[in-house]
Amino acid sequence: MITLDSASNNNTAMEELEELFIEELMDLLNGIPELTVIFSADESAAELKEYAEALQSDPVGKSRQIVAACRASGQRRADVKQIIVDGNRKFLWQPGGTLRVVQLLRDCETRWSSTYLMSDRLLELYPAVQCFLNHPQQTQIAHLLFTTPQYQLLHDIQTILAVPHAAQELLSAEKTPTLSAALPAFEILLESWIDLQTKLPMLSHYIGVGIVKIQEYAAKGRKTRAYALAMSIVILCGVTFIS
Structure with missing residues (x-):
């Protein structure tokens, strides 16, 4: 990974x-x-x-x-x-x-x-x-x-x-709380790789291996207290993530 x-x-x-x-x-x-x-x-x-x-x-x-x-x-x-x-x-x-x-x-x-x-x-x-x-x-x-x-x-x-x-x-990125952006970044990464599976069919299977790993990583991230704490800090600081 x-x-x-x-x-x-x-x-x-x-x-x-x-x-x-x-x-x-x-x-x-x-x-x-x-x-x-x-x-x-x-x-x-x-x-x-x-x-x-x-x-x-x-x-x-x-x-x-x-x-x-x-x-x-x-x-x-x-x-x-x-x-x-x-x-x-x-x-x-x-x-x-x-x-x-x-x-x-x-x-x-x-x-x-x-x-x-x-x-x-x-x-x-x-x-x-x-x-x-x-x-x-x-x-x-x-x-x-x-x-x-x-x-x-x-x-x-x-x-x-x-x-x-x-x-x-x-x-x-420096000077900004980025842990809270991890899961949204992973979602964008997954969407981009899924799109590339169509554009690069010969490498589609191998991109899929990476997709599975990122999905596993994101699933574990959703269960961590650190991520929940980071989201709370962002909200308290008035930083809003627009999906």
């Missing part, structure tokens, strides 16, 4: 979720051979297999390798920045023509959401990173380029994980 605090061990949440994706999807393909045989010629089966292979290749881990390679020296960081600047001048980057002139981010063990933030920044700057890795001087690291299925999968994973990340940002 993805917890919404800042403990350092929560930094593994997204890696664990990705591992769950891999295990479940590979079981589907390898554990039911009849299904593979029946639909082996079907386009959707081929697409599903590509997804499984992309998961097996560890796109989050590959993101970490790409970031490490692009930040390995001051010269490489400067080169990536210059590619962004030159591309902005020529409006090369799609869809808007320009990219923010910012650095790639490394993940950090003391922040649970840092892996999400690292991958999110990489996806944002990937057109420039792709150009950098394709440069003739970077042949030693060109193999790090994402395949199309890997890139799409990482984008889909980020879409899923953006929801609990937003909830974490809400509940970690």
